[in-house]
Amino acid sequence: MKPLQVERGDTLANVLRRHIADDILSGKCEPGTRLDERSLANEYGVSRTPVREALQQLAAAGLVSSKPHSGTIVQGVEIERVASLCEASILLESLCAKLAASRISAVEIGRLRKIHEQCETLHKSGDAEGYALANRKFHSAIISGTQNTDLIDAVEFCRLRIAPFQRAPFQSADRRAESQKEHKRIIEALEARDAAKAEQMMSEHLSAAAVAIDDHLQNFFS
Numbered sequence: 001m002k003p004l005q006v007e008r009g010d011t012l013a014n015v016l017r018r019h020i021a022d023d024i025l026s027g028k029c030e031p032g033t034r035l036d037e038r039s040l041a042n043e044y045g046v047s048r049t050p051v052r053e054a055l056q057q058l059a060a061a062g063l064v065s066s067k068p069h070s071g072t073i074v075q076g077v078e079i080e081r082v083a084s085l086c087e088a089s090i091l092l093e094s095l096c097a098k099l100a101a102s103r104i105s106a107v108e109i110g111r112l113r114k115i116h117e118q119c120e121t122l123h124k125s126g127d128a129e130g131y132a133l134a135n136r137k138f139h140s141a142i143i144s145g146t147q148n149t150d151l152i153d154a155v156e157f158c159r160l161r162i163a164p165f166q167r168a169p170f171q172s173a174d175r176r177a178e179s180q181k182e183h184k185r186i187i188e189a190l191e192a193r194d195a196a197k198a199e200q201m202m203s204e205h206l207s208a209a210a211v212a213i214d215d216h217l218q219n220f221f222s
Contacts, residue, residue, distance in 0.1 A: 004044055007133060012046060013053035014163075019044070020054060021164035024063050024074055027220065031076040035064060061085075061164045079217050085162040086210035090203055092155045096143045097186060097202035101195040104145030109191055112141045116183050123176040131176055132167040138183060142190070142202075169212035178208060 004015050020040070023029040035055060041048045055072050058064045062081055064072050104112075115138045122131040136159075143155050169175045182205035189198035 004046070010133070012050040013057065016040075016044060016046070016050055016054035017057045017164065018167065021058060021061075021063060022167075024058075025077070025164065025168060025217075025220065029074050031074050033074040034070065035072040035074065037072075057160060058164065061161045063164055077217060077220075079214065082162070082165055082217060083210070083214060085158065085165075086206070086213060088158050089155075089162055090206040090210065092151075092158055093139065093143065093206055094199045094203040096146045096151065096155060097190070098195045098199035099148060099151070100142050100145035101190050101193050101198040103147045104142070104190055108141060108145050109187070112138065112187055112190070115141060116180070116187060119176075119183065120180055123173070123180060126173070128170045128176070129167070132170045135170070135179065136163075136166075142186070145190075165213050165217070166209070168216045169209065172212070175212050179205070182208065 004012065004019070006012055006015050020029070020035070029035070037048045037051050037055070040051045044051070055064060055066075059066060059072070062078055063075055065075050066072050115134060119131055119134045119138060122134055139159075143152055146152065170179070182201065186198060186201045186205060189201050
């Protein structure tokens with residue numbers, strides 16, 4: 001049985017999704033492999049409900065598909081589709097940064113700085129997994145700062161689909177270090193209430209992340 005650790009603010013389904021996605025993206029689960037809900041539930045010591053939710057998330061990302069009488073099957077990674085998801089994420093989250101520059105509160109910016117400090121600690125300790133989770137909190141804080149529930153819903157839908165691909169590049173200390181510099185510039189733009197700068201900094205940050213994701217996928221699947 002594989003032990004699962006669920007951090008505060010996370011869900012069991014999300015943790016399962018990350019574990020299964022890692023197996024797919026590392027090549028441990030090859031295309032055509034059947035993923036059985038009952039077997040996965042037994043493997044991780046959980047009920048079938050979070051397993052089902054995790055597989056649904058992976059299906060949204062295109063990593064698995066459900067077929068009648070066959071169950072859930074691992075799909076090959078479509079690098080062009082991932083690039084398309086990255087493009088959508090860049091556009092949506094850059095808009096979020098632009099809006100947040102005029103709407104995010106001083107208290108929320110303070111929380112953002114604390115998350116940034118947590119990211120720095122995790123980066124320096126080499127905790128790539130912890131950094132990836134804190135990085136997600138960083139972006140969530142900015143998205144929440146838009147105070148636009150419909151935009152938040154649209155962005156979260158996109159983030160859910162791209163989430164399985166975002167973590168691997170953080171195994172690189174160089175990428176974490178660059179990400180920290182980019183985060184700092186985003187915070188400074190938000191504090192200055194400079195909407196255009198915040199949008200630009202977020203776009204540049206996510207574009208660099210997209211390149212890192214593409215490099216990782218090209219190395220594994222090309």
